[in-house]
């Protein structure tokens with residue numbers, strides 16, 4: 001097993017190492033008796049903070065999520081460096097909020113995701129996925145799976161559900177890529193801190209502007225899309241302000257596009273590297289798919305495949 005002293009999660013180089021190495025590293029961290037503290041990365045636009053602990057065990061993450069008074073979200077859940085001012089909320093909406101504000105946004109947003117709306121999205125995911133695969137099978141793809149399928153599927157679903165037309169897909173995808181670029185020079189200029197900050201804010205503003213303009217139209221003339229449900233929702237006298245709608249949209253497209261794109265791309269990669277698993281699924285697809293895609297119900301998904309006793313939560 002790797003030594004924890006040799007693992008540095010802050011080093012960008014760690015994330016470029018092969019899967020197998022990273023799996024071994026996380027295994028070593030999970031089995032180590034103590035939580036490991038790391039230096040924060042040096043980022044141009046923010047001051048370096050006091051460091052962070054890497055919670056690598058499911059039990060530790062569950063424990064942290066049950067203690068919001070100790071592990072707050074308001075100072076940022078999705079980036080290690082603390083962003084200045086209100087930027088956490090601007091880019092992260094409710095994912096970066098604590099109650100009671102988190103509960104308010106959550107109440108309004110959950111009401112918009114009605115069972116009927118969810119069913120529509122589910123049907124849409126199936127039909128769009130089939131369309132994309134048919135296009136590729138007919139030879140219309142570029143040959144890049146991420147570009148042709150993994151990125152297009154979530155983008156189309158999210159834009160359709162919000163009521164955003166196809167002509168804006170490019171704007172939404174580009175802005176998402178900039179916001180989540182990290183230190184990837186392909187999407188975010190690595191020049192001066194100002195240049196980076198301007199690019200990030202520009203991406204946020206383009207998404208916010210898009211949804212605010214759409215929101216105004218849907219307030220005047222509601223349709224059956226999610227934007228109409230969000231801007232017209234009034235739960236016990238509460239509704240979303242323009243700023244809250246803009247930030248929620250940034251969260252929705254960023255959270256929805258990047259995660260799903262990676263999950264689909266990694267899924268194909270894993271099936272390619274483990275053809276026995278692919279054969280098992282394809283052999284009886286309808287019967288096996290529901291279990292293959294079932295989400296964890298609170299127990300650690302790893303524990304089913306792990307015969308060894310699991311270490312208890314660390315204090």
Ligand code: HEM
Nearest residue numbers: 065073077094095096106158251252255256257259260263
């Ligand atoms: C593989 C796919 C996905 C993964 C791995 C993922 C992961 C996560 C994680 C780890 C959180 C934070 C939970 C917490 O704060 O405790 C989160 C929150 C959130 N995700 Fe996802 N997500 C995925 C897909 C999506 C999609 C498709 C959408 C929307 C279309 C979405 C929207 C959100 C929202 C709105 C929140 C904030 C919820 C809240 O604070 O109450 N996610 N997601």
